[in-house]
Amino acid sequence: MQLARDAIGVKSDGTMPDGTPVERYVLGQAPGLVAHILTYGGTIAYLEVPDRTGTRANVVLDLASLDDYRKQDAYLCALVGRYANRIAGAAFSLDGETFRLSDNDDGDCLHGGRIGFNKAVWQVVSQGETPEPHLTLRHISPDGDQGFPGTLTVEVTYSVIGGNTLRIAYRATTDRPTVLNLTNHTYFNLKGAGCGDVLDHEVTIAAERFTPTDKRQIPTGEMLPVAGTPFDFRKPQKIGARIGEPDPQLETALGYDQNFVLTLEDRSEPQLAARVYEPDSGRVLEVKTTQPGVQFYTGNHLTGTLHSPGGAVYAPRTAFCLETQHFPDSPNRPEFPSTVLRPDETFRSSTEYRFTTG
Numbered sequence: 044m045q046l047a048r049d050a051i052g053v054k055s056d057g058t059m060p061d062g063t064p065v066e067r068y069v070l071g072q073a074p075g076l077v078a079h080i081l082t083y084g085g086t087i088a089y090l091e092v093p094d095r096t097g098t099r100a101n102v103v104l105d106l107a108s109l110d111d112y113r114k115q116d117a118y119l120c121a122l123v124g125r126y127a128n129r130i131a132g133a134a135f136s137l138d139g140e141t142f143r144l145s146d147n148d149d150g151d152c153l154h155g156g157r158i159g160f161n162k163a164v165w166q167v168v169s170q171g172e173t174p175e176p177h178l179t180l181r182h183i184s185p186d187g188d189q190g191f192p193g194t195l196t197v198e199v200t201y202s203v204i205g206g207n208t209l210r211i212a213y214r215a216t217t218d219r220p221t222v223l224n225l226t227n228h229t230y231f232n233l234k235g236a237g238c239g240d241v242l243d244h245e246v247t248i249a250a251e252r253f254t255p256t257d258k259r260q261i262p263t264g265e266m267l268p269v270a271g272t273p274f275d276f277r278k279p280q281k282i283g284a285r286i287g288e289p290d291p292q293l294e295t296a297l298g299y300d301q302n303f304v305l306t307l308e309d310r311s312e313p314q315l316a317a318r319v320y321e322p323d324s325g326r327v328l329e330v331k332t333t334q335p336g337v338q339f340y341t342g343n344h345l346t347g348t349l350h351s352p353g354g355a356v357y358a359p360r361t362a363f364c365l366e367t368q369h370f371p372d373s374p375n376r377p378e379f380p381s382t383v384l385r386p387d388e389t390f391r392s393s394t395e396y397r398f399t400t401g
Contacts, residue, residue, distance in 0.1 A: 082164050084162060095400040133190070211395075213393070234326075248316065252303075258295050276303075337365050341363050
């Protein structure tokens with residue numbers, strides 16, 4: 044079934060193999076930001092914003108049908124959990140007990156395991172236009188899901204703020220001590236989805252340090268300075284400027300795929316983590332977050348098997364991700380900020396994507 048783009052409100056996008064319906068919700072309206080959210084994976088299926096001349100384009104990688112979303116394994120623009128990024132050896136210990144997880148990445152657990160939050164059909168809790176266009180989705184992950192302890196209840200609210208900002212607010216509770224790391228894996232191309240590579244995009248990241256990884260892309264536990272490395276985005280730098288340098292981290296990841304340690308002094312409200320400028324369109328993306336890290340990824344594993352509804356091929360480096368998060372493998376790294384959630388606690392985080400032109 045083809046995914047519709049013309050209706051404001053809610054529209055059916057088909058059903059899952061078990062008959063569960065999937066819906067698309069549309070938030071915002073022209074001339075401002077318009078976002079389409081699927082209940083399948085909480086996927087941002089379309090995100091339309093104007094360029095400096097007012098010409099509008101979708102700036103996230105989208106697919107033609109629900110089946111296309113179901114069959115891909117790139118986590119395309121979806122919610123990720125229970126634990127975004129990698130957990131080494133697909134195992135961790137908590138309160139003296141070891142938990143074995145779904146090992147879906149060469150013996151490690153990636154993005155929550157084989158059946159992560161990106162594959163769930165989320166329940167709609169609320170949606171409306173006041174105080175701003177918003178949609179709240181809920182997913183209940185049972186005790187033992189992919190090996191993780193505790194029944195975890197997650198609510199994610201998408202809101203369009205001020206006509207140019209998409210906010211994603213996360214809330215989670217558990218009935219048993221557990222770990223979690225929630226993010227959204229949206230792939231951006233500020234020229235427009237399917238409009239070539241992103242190597243000319245100029246990126247700034249508010250980070251003095253990054254967490255290097257081994258050949259399995261598991262953090263070593265270090266937090267190294269970005270100064271003097273291809274990972275120094277403290278000042279604007281084109282993605283293509285140093286991506287081809289003979290650096291072991293870049294060679295292992297086939298490009299950028301690193302966690303940056305954000306220098307945010309106050310995380311009670313979203314603070315500026317990254318800025319991206321695309322010179323041809325003039326589009327600017329600012330990412331603000333309350334999270335301690337951001338994974339900068341340049342779509343290195345887009346293989347060309349996915350394509351836009353119009354047939355444009357999604358090849359390597361035709362999009363970038365800025366996945367706000369806690370650090371990879373934190374459950375096995377006590378030196379990293381804790382990702383433990385206990386029954387008497389509520390996890391909350393917010394990330395904002397603000398679009399302007401320059």
